Amino acid sequence: MNNFKKYGFTFTLAVAFHLGILAMFGISYFSEPEIAEVKPLPEIIQATVLDDVTIMEEAKRLKDNKKNKEIAQQEKQKKLEDNRKKEEKLLNKAKEKRIKEEKQAEKLEKKRQENELKEKKLATERKERAIKEKERLEQIKKDKVKAKAKAKKQQEEKERLDKERKEKKQKAEKKRKADLAAEQKAEAVRKEAARQKQEADAKAKADQDRKATISYSDAIRRKVINHWIKPPLATKGMNCLISVTLLPSGDVMSATVTRGSGDSVFDRSAENAVRKASPLPVPEERELFNRTFRSFNFNFTPE
Amino acid sequence: MSAFLRKILLISLVGCYVPASQAELTLEITKGIESAIPIAVVPFGWTGSKDRAPEDLAPIIQADLSRSGLLKTLPVGEMLTMPSKANHVRFRNWQALGQEYLVIGEISEVVDKQYQVQFQLFNVYRGEQFLGYRLTVSEKELRRTAHHISDLIYEKLTNKKGVFGTRLAYITTTSKANKKLYKLIIADADGFEPRVIASSLEPIMSPTWSPDGKQIAYVSFENKRSAIFVQTLANGKRERVASYKGINGAPSFSPDGTRLALTLSKDGSTDIYILNLNNRSLTKITKSYGIDTEPSWSPDGKTIVYTSDRGGKPQLYTVPSNGGKAKRLTFEGDYNARGQFSLDGKNIAMVHANRGDYRIAVMDMATRTVNVLTAGRYDEAPSFSPNGEMVLYASRKGNKNVLSAVSIDGRMQQNLSFDNGDVREPAWSP
Numbered sequence: 144m145n146n147f148k149k150y151g152f153t154f155t156l157a158v159a160f161h162l163g164i165l166a167m168f169g170i171s172y173f174s175e176p177e178i179a180e181v182k183p184l185p186e187i188i189q190a191t192v193l194d195d196v197t198i199m200e201e202a203k204r205l206k207d208n209k210k211n212k213e214i215a216q217q218e219k220q221k222k223l224e225d226n227r228k229k230e231e232k233l234l235n236k237a238k239e240k241r242i243k244e245e246k247q248a249e250k251l252e253k254k255r256q257e258n259e260l261k262e263k264k265l266a267t268e269r270k271e272r273a274i275k276e277k278e279r280l281e282q283i284k285k286d287k288v289k290a291k292a293k294a295k296k297q298q299e300e301k302e303r304l305d306k307e308r309k310e311k312k313q314k315a316e317k318k319r320k321a322d323l324a325a326e327q328k329a330e331a332v333r334k335e336a337a338r339q340k341q342e343a344d345a346k347a348k349a350d351q352d353r354k355a356t357i358s359y360s361d362a363i364r365r366k367v368i369n370h371w372i373k374p375p376l377a378t379k380g381m382n383c384l385i386s387v388t389l390l391p392s393g394d395v396m397s398a399t400v401t402r403g404s405g406d407s408v409f410d411r412s413a414e415n416a417v418r419k420a421s422p423l424p425v426p427e428e429r430e431l432f433n434r435t436f437r438s439f440n441f442n443f444t445p446e
Numbered sequence: 447m448s449a450f451l452r453k454i455l456l457i458s459l460v461g462c463y464v465p466a467s468q469a470e471l472t473l474e475i476t477k478g479i480e481s482a483i484p485i486a487v488v489p490f491g492w493t494g495s496k497d498r499a500p501e502d503l504a505p506i507i508q509a510d511l512s513r514s515g516l517l518k519t520l521p522v523g524e525m526l527t528m529p530s531k532a533n534h535v536r537f538r539n540w541q542a543l544g545q546e547y548l549v550i551g552e553i554s555e556v557v558d559k560q561y562q563v564q565f566q567l568f569n570v571y572r573g574e575q576f577l578g579y580r581l582t583v584s585e586k587e588l589r590r591t592a593h594h595i596s597d598l599i600y601e602k603l604t605n606k607k608g609v610f611g612t613r614l615a616y617i618t619t620t621s622k623a624n625k626k627l628y629k630l631i632i633a634d635a636d637g638f639e640p641r642v643i644a645s646s647l648e649p650i651m652s653p654t655w656s657p658d659g660k661q662i663a664y665v666s667f668e669n670k671r672s673a674i675f676v677q678t679l680a681n682g683k684r685e686r687v688a689s690y691k692g693i694n695g696a697p698s699f700s701p702d703g704t705r706l707a708l709t710l711s712k713d714g715s716t717d718i719y720i721l722n723l724n725n726r727s728l729t730k731i732t733k734s735y736g737i738d739t740e741p742s743w744s745p746d747g748k749t750i751v752y753t754s755d756r757g758g759k760p761q762l763y764t765v766p767s768n769g770g771k772a773k774r775l776t777f778e779g780d781y782n783a784r785g786q787f788s789l790d791g792k793n794i795a796m797v798h799a800n801r802g803d804y805r806i807a808v809m810d811m812a813t814r815t816v817n818v819l820t821a822g823r824y825d826e827a828p829s830f831s832p833n834g835e836m837v838l839y840a841s842r843k844g845n846k847n848v849l850s851a852v853s854i855d856g857r858m859q860q861n862l863s864f865d866n867g868d869v870r871e872p873a874w875s876p
Contacts, residue, residue, distance in 0.1 A: 356471070364473050372546075373478030374604075375516065375857060384472075408605045411569075415546050416478065418571035439471035446476040 153266040160255055352431050359436065362424040371416035373445060374408050381406065383413045383443040391432055393422035401440070413443035482518035483603065485511060485547040486540060489522060490565070491530025494555030501588040503551065503563065503595065509636055510596035510610040515858035517603065520545055532566055532575065540570040547576070549599060559585045567599055577602050593634060607833040610635055613875040614838065615643075615653040615662055616849060620867040630664055632679065635874075637849075637862050643677060644684075652871060656699045659876045663687070663697040663706060674708055676723070688721060696740045700747050700767070707741035707750055707767070718752050720767065731769040742786045743767065751775065751785040751794055762796060762809075776809070778816050784827060788834045789876075793854060795828035795837045806839045808854050819856040827871045840870045 384402035387395055398417040403410045425436045487508045492499040504522075511517040522528075526539045530552050540548050551565030560582065567577035577598060583591045590611065597608025612635045620627045630644040630653055644650060648667035655662055656676075663676045672694040677684035688694045692711035699706060706721045713730075716737040720729045732738040736756035743750060747767060754763045754772070762775040762785045776782035781799030788795070791811065798807035798818055806820040806828045824842040831838065836851045836858075849862040849872050 360471065360473055364475060367473075367475055368477050369479060371475060371478035372481045372483050375853075375855065377478075406605070408603070412478075412483075413475070415569070415571050416475070419541075419544070419546065435471050439473065441473050441475055443475045445478075 153262050153269075156262060157259070160258075352435075355426050355428070355431055356435050359424060359426050363420075363436075366420040366423060367416050367441065370419040371443070372412055374406075374412050376406075377409055377412075377445045379445055381409055381443075381445055383410045385413055385417055385441045385443065386438065387417055387441065388438045389423060389425060389432075389436060391425070391429065391437075393425040395421035395423065404443075409443070413441065416443075417441055482512075482516055483547065484520065484543075484545045485517050485549065485599075485603075486520040486525060486543065486545040487511070487549040488525065488528050488530065488551075490551040490553050490563075492553050494553070494561075496555075499553045499561075499588075500585050501592070503553065503588065503592040504549075506589060506592035506636070506638075507549065507596045507599070510593060511600065513636065513860055514600060514604075515853065515860060517600070532568075535568065537568070537570050537573045545570050547599075547603065549595075551595075553588075556582060561585065561588065563588070563591055563595075565595055567602060589634070589639065593636070606835060609831045609833050609836070609874070612832055613659075614849070614862075614872055615655065615875065616840075616872040617650055617653065617870050618867050619870070630662070632662070632875075643679065643682065644675075652696050653873050654697055654699060655873055655875050657701055657703045657876055661699075662873075663699065665695050665697065674706070676706075687723065687726070692716075698742050700743050701745055702747060707743060709739040709741065718750060718765070729769065731765055731767065732763075732772060734772070738763075740784050744787050745789055745791040751787060753783040753785065762794070775814075776816070782807075786828060786830060788830045788854075789832060790834055793830075793834070795830055795854075797826055797828065806837055806852060808837065817856065819852045819854070820850070820859070825850075829872055829874045831874050832876050836874075838872045838874050840872055 381404045382402070383400060383404040386399055386401045388397045390396050395418055398414050400410045400414055423436075426432050487504050489502060489504045490499065508519040512519050520543060524543065526543065527534070527536065529535045530550050532550070535548065535550065537548075546569070548568040548570050549565060550568075551563065554562050556562050561584075562580060562582050564580040565578070566575055568574065569576045579595070579598065581591060581594075593610040596610040600606065600608040600610065613632050614635060614637070615630065615632050618629045618631055620629070625647060628646050628648065628650040629642045630650050631640045631642050633640040643662065644664065644666065646666055646668045648670065650667070651665040653662050653664040660680065661676050661678050663674060665672050666675055667673075669689075671689075673686050674688035674694050674697045675684045675686050676697075687706060688697070688708055688710065690710050690712035692714075693709060693716055695709040697706050697708045700720075704723055706723055708719055708721055709716060710719050710728075710730075711717070715733075715735060716739055717730050717734070718732040718738050718741045720731055721727075722729075731750065732752065732754070734754060734756040736754050738752055738754045738756070740753040741750045742752070744767075749764050750767050751762055751764050753760050755761075756763075757774065759780050760783045761777070762782050763772045764775050765772040775785070775794070776796070779798050779800040781804070782796050784797045786795045787793075794809045794811060796807055796809065796816075797804055798816060799805070803823050804825055805818050805822060806825045807816050807818045809816045819837065820839070820841070822841045826840050828837045828839045830836070831851070834854065836853055838849060838851045840847050841850050842848075843861070847868045847870050849869050850859060851862065852859045
């Protein structure tokens with residue numbers, strides 16, 4: 144196919160050329176003088192009933208016909224003669240033309256051969272060119288394929304890199320998240336530990352404070368009991384609430400009856416007991432003192 | 447929100463948190479000490495023409511307050527300072543001595559035998575004056591003024607009526623050359639200033655005060671037989687109101703002072719009578735074959751409590767003062783006698799004996815429970831103090847009879863020393 148494609152054009156040209164030659168011979172054959180056979184046409188008499196006029200006309204026409212036939216014969220002779228002369232003339236002319244044409248053909252043949260040579264050369268060239276072109280095309284094609292492959296490769300590489308990058312990024316992100324989570328977890332653990340420690344410390348402190356509060360409360364109570372001269376008529380159910388304010392030294396700064404028993408002697412005995420017991424034993428630790436012992440209440444209620 | 451606002455919010459949150467975190471501490475005090483209240487009575491200051499005041503009031507007041515049992519006075523020797531003016535008082539000194547109260551005073555001569563007495567009572571721990579008075583008195587009123595001051599202090603500190611200004615009537619017996627001398631004496635409640643209002647070689651018995659404190663009724667055997675006299679203290683005048691055949695004994699003034707309940711045996715049996723002092727009419731209100739004696743009026747005048755042995759042994763009974771059915775009151779012990787209503791009618795004091803020991807007891811009229819107050823063997827003649835807090839009675843100490851007083855709850859007991867012989871049958875003035 145490739146060969147056809149490559150030499151198709153030259154081949155076609157050659158075929159056309161030969162066909163042209165053949166055609167010229169054909170024309171010469173057909174131009175040979177025609178020997179025509181002219182045969183007299185049989186006369187056909189038609190018997191018809193005619194009227195007088197018609198007969199007359201017929202008689203005349205028949206008479207004319209005979210004459211016409213003689214003329215026609217002559218004319219025909221002449222014409223034949225003419226034709227023969229004409230034909231001869233034409234034949235000569237054709238003879239000339241054929242020689243001319245033969246010369247021309249010779250020339251043409253020569254030219255054709257030259258052309259053919261040329262053509263051949265051209266064809267070769269063309270073929271070479273075609274081959275080259277083909278090679279070039281193939282090269283291009285190859286290059287294209289190569290480029291395509293390269294591009295594909297590049298694309299793949301790019302994709303791979305993208306993928307890698309993406310994966311790397313994802314991995315990094317994952318790691319970052321994991322790290323963050325770990326850190327957060329660690330932070331939470333640290334915080335929880337700190338909170339627990341704080342809680343434990345607070346609990347320990349609260350425990351200590353509670354114990355201290357109880358112990359100081361007992362000591363305060365003992366001291367006040369030892370100073371309270373309970374009135375002889377103090378009876379069970381009597382109740383006197385005294386609110387006190389102390390200095391950090393335990394000295395009673397104020398003692399006020401906030402809810403009396405209704406018996407002024409009883410209330411006064413309670414108030415005096417608190418004042419007499421001053422200074423009260425209070426914790427040195429300022430925070431506990433401030434929170435619990437700076438101000439508190441006594442409830443005097445006989446058993 | 448700006449940092450500033452945040453800070454304020456934080457502060458306010460913290461501010462809310464702290465007080466809400468803890469309820470205020472309340473310490474219960476259910477016990478105290480059994481003690482008298484410490485009080486210092488500083489010797490009174492003196493300004494006058496003489497070196498010393500005619501009477502030192504401080505010792506009188508100290509003795510009064512101490513005798514009450516509720517207060518205890520600081521001995522003068524223990525005092526660090528002796529201020530007589532308020533601006534010289536240093537409360538810390540008295541706090542250091544554990545004194546709850548402080549009394550200072552001054553006596554100044556106004557004119558001859560006329561004095562201005564002023565005193566102040568301080569609450570030592572509060573550091574403030576509690577009471578203050580200024581009085582103008584004559585020389586012979588100084589002692590009574592001291593008792594009056596004692597009453598004012600006592601009333602202020604105990605919410606109870608003071609009885610230091612009251613008096614006692616009692617009988618003393620002295621022996622001289624095989625003869626006994628009986629005296630009816632009236633003295634201040636502290637036993638000072640005794641005044642003999644009647645004396646006799648024959649027994650004098652059963653003195654009793656009129657409700658207004660102006661008269662005393664008593665039994666005297668001065669005519670070798672018993673008779674009841676009513677004597678007015680102001681002028682010494684006396685009147686014989688009952689001198690019937692047989693026993694005339696145990697007079698008792700009605701609360702309105704118009705009648706006298708007494709014991710008579712003029713009709714054979716010993717019964718309780720009511721004598722109308724205005725018209726001398728006599729009403730017999732008990733009728734029994736036993737001995738009914740020692741009547742005493744309820745404060746509303748409607749009931750008489752008395753002693754009767756109609757049940758075999760002496761027990762207390764009650765009867766309406768206008769006569770009626772007698773009701774036995776005491777069932778505990780084999781001897782209950784000499785019943786006397788307290789001024790508020792809530793208690794009856796009596797001599798209560800069980801297995802030979804005679805003691806002073808008080809019956810709570812609401813519950814009818816009998817509370818024995820004394821532990822002697824021969825305690826007798828109980829008499830309520832006007833404030834109803836104490837019961838005065840006679841008791842044997844060695845071979846002498848002395849006067850004693852006990853609080854009605856039995857917790858406090860004191861002896862009143864009189865060095866003038868046997869003392870019996872005390873009666874506390876209204």
